[in-house]
Amino acid sequence: MxxxxxxxxxxxxxxxxxxxxxxxxxxxxxxxxxxxxxxxxxxxxxxxxxxxxxxxxxxxxxxxxxxxxxxxxxxxxxxxxxxxxxxxxxxxxxxxxxxxxxxxxxxxxxxxxxHWCQGFSEPGSGSDLASLATRAVPDGENWVITGQKLWTGLAQFSTRCIVLTRTAPGHSGITAFFVDMDTPGITVRPLRTMHGVDDFAEVYFDEVVVPADRMLGNPGDGWQLAMDLLPHERSTCFWHRGAHLFTRLDRLITQTSATVGDAGADAELGAAYLALHTLRCRSRLTQQRLAGGGHLGPETSIDKVLLGTAEQKLFDTARDLLPAEIELTDGEWRTEFLYSRAATIYGGTSEIQRNIIARRLLDLGKE
Missing domain, CATH: 1.10.540.10 (Acyl-CoA dehydrogenase/oxidase, N-terminal domain)
Known part of the structure; x- marks a missing residue:
């Protein structure tokens, strides 16, 4: 087909x-x-x-x-x-x-x-994922997990979770498990974000017993799993997100039609469109690479930077062109504007992405 x-x-x-x-x-x-x-x-x-x-x-x-x-x-x-x-x-x-x-x-x-979730970030180990402390220790044919995860998306609605744990020191000591969320010892506490939605949760693991056959890969494969997972988060997911953002731009143009012809408004809408179009062009290249069987790696950090820039530009434009819509109402524009503030944080902060681009793509060293 x-x-x-x-x-x-x-x-x-x-x-x-x-x-x-x-x-x-x-x-x-x-x-x-x-x-x-x-x-x-x-x-x-x-x-x-x-x-x-x-x-x-x-x-x-x-x-x-x-x-x-x-x-x-x-x-x-x-x-x-x-x-x-x-x-x-x-x-x-x-x-x-x-x-x-x-x-x-x-x-x-x-x-x-x-629905599933991923248990990666921890208190003090968000962008610095390699410092995670949730531990897993062997116990016969099982492993026992103890620790805490933070900012786990949709954990309170999820049946399973891919969890990163520490089984030894260093990057090679991180191991991943596929855990049933109804396992005894798991406690989930939803977190209310500033846009009024329980998107995330704290997840506590108190001596949670997981069968050895739920390990993903081998002991120590967790870091590589994370490095393989994150580029996927920045590929097809971003294609979907970009498509959604274009629908919001169309709606914004419709709502601001009365100001069309105003040079300032036109310039802002044009800049928002350009940011989204740049994201879409870059995301299309990533999709073609994925479709061709290519490996996704650090180059997807470019996609992430462009997404954060485009999303925030779009909703900043909505704030400027829809007076009081975001500040004084509880509608969708307000909710999405507030959510867009996280666009430069979720999936890896823009600062971390720029470091990856500088070091791993441009070979600029560590300084």
Whole structure:
């Protein structure tokens, strides 16, 4: 199936099958809508394209997944961040889990039967991931995990979690596990962000027993797993996010139509468009690299910097051109403006990304 044919057939199917969300914008309702959309797309086969047969996929290039996510985002069918987590966690499971575990679990994620999260950041170990302290110690045929994770996205709604632990000193002493969130000893405490949503949570592990066959890869593979996971977070996920942001730009242009012709307003809208278009061009190159079987690495830090810049520019423009809309109302513009403040933090801060670009892409050394 060609990409163009896939897109055309998908659009026709979406036109005939109403997956529109309700007006309930609570986090629980949004997650239920994500599950509903994934389930419908999986049962119709669309969600299975671009994934290997070993996890019940229908094959084809990964670009098909990008097209699907773009259509979901532009039609406003599902919250893009939650929907896009499949692009972060499913490839990790396929690459690192035992084949039988991946075959059992990945379809549950793709079909909307489950939500998953990733337990990486800790108090004092956010951008400095290598300093994490949550430990795992062997106990017969099991491992016992003790520690705390912070800023774990959607943990309170998740069935499983990919958790990084320390099993020895240094980068080579980090090991990943695939943990059931209902395991005794796990406590989840939601965190309310400034945009009024429980997006994140603290997760406590108090001598949590995990079977050895839930280890992802081998002992010490956790750092490499994280380095492989993060570029995926900055590839197809960003394609989805960019598509969503373009819909917001279209809405902004519509709402500010009365000011069109005003040189200042036109300049701001043009700058926002240019930032988004630059992100899209860069993201397209990343998608082509992924579709061609290329390895994603530190170059995706460029994508991350461009996303943060474009997202904040768009919502700064909305603040400037929609007087009092953000400051004095509780509508979607206010919520998304506040969320955009995190765009230069989530997925790795812009400062860290620029360091990666300087050191690993431009070979500028450590100074």
């Amino acid at each position: 060609t990409v163009a044919g896939f897109r055309s057939d998908l659009r026709a199917w979406l036109d005939e099958n109403d997956l529109s969300p309700t007006n309930d914008r609570s986090r629980g309702a949004e997650l239920a809508q994500v599950s509903r959309v994934r389930r419908a797309l999986y049962e119709a086969g669309w969600m299975r394209y671009g994934w290997p047969a070993e996890v019940s996929g229908l094959g084809g290039p990964a670009l098909l997944r990008a097209v699907l996510g773009e259509e979901v985002a532009t039609r406003g069918l599902a919250e893009p961040g939650a929907y896009s987590m499949i692009e972060v966690l499913a490839p990790t499971m396929i690459s690192y889990a035992a084949p039988e575990l991946a075959a059992q679990m990945v379809p549950r994620l793709l079909s909307g039967a489950e």
